[in-house]
Amino acid sequence: MVHSPTKSLTLAEFLKLPETKPACEYINGQVIQKPMPQGKHSKLQGKLITGINDVAEAQKIALAFPELRCTFGGRSIIPDVAVFAWERIPLDASGDVANVFETHPDWTIEILSPEQSQTKVTGNILHCLKYGTSLGWLLDPDEKSVLVYxxxxxxxLLQEEDEILPVPDLVKNFQLTVGQLFGWLKL
Known part of the structure; x- marks a missing residue:
């Protein structure tokens, strides 16, 4: 359900709405539905989450989450991959990972889908950076390029196969080149 742009909702009203598939984000008073992830998007997202968590989770350094709603600074967005430093992961009363994350990720990764607005996605990355995120990536599978923020x-802009992608200090052991990243799309 995409909300009509003629009447805007408050963030509180948006957060009371039932979740949709694909999920909706709340940006500048508007409800915007994300596109349904397709093959390239899903493959890259899965490999990134596994790779980051293989390096960071066992040592309790950080944790990468897929499609996690993050609500902060007047927006409610869902990065394709949201990485949180271990000590910043919200917990519930029993010490489990909380369902609600009312904070920015430490690292945000977006994977551009064919019908997705690059401006909207870039706006979400810039919003994260404004509120304390230490790094943003925008992957374009069709162009085989990464914009690092x-x-x-x-x-x-990184496009050469041998270029090493910068990562936040908290996951400095996670090393990846542009070629390795987009090589995951090959079977």
Whole structure:
């Protein structure tokens, strides 16, 4: 269900709505439905989550989450991959991972889908950086490129196969080149 742009909701009203498939995000008073993930998107997302968690989870350094709703700074967004430093993962009263994350991820990764607006996705990455995220990636599977968004710096475009993708310090043991990343799309 995509909300009509003629009447905007408050964030509180949006958060009371039932979840949809695909999920909706709340951006600048509007409800915007994310596109349904397709093959390339799903493959890259799964490999990134597994790779990051293989390096960071056992040592309790960080945890990568797929499609996790993060509500902060007046928006409710769902990065394709949201990575949280271990000590920043919200917990419920019993010490389990909380269902509600009312904070920014430490690292946000977005994978552009064919029908998705690059401007909207970039806006979400910039919003995360504004509120404390230490790094953003925007992957374009069709162009086989990655736009890297460091905080308070100009974005970096990486397209060469041997270029090493920068990662946040908290997962510095996770190393990946552009070629390795998009090589995951081959069977």
């Amino acid at each position: 460091p905080p308070k710096q100009q974005p970096i």
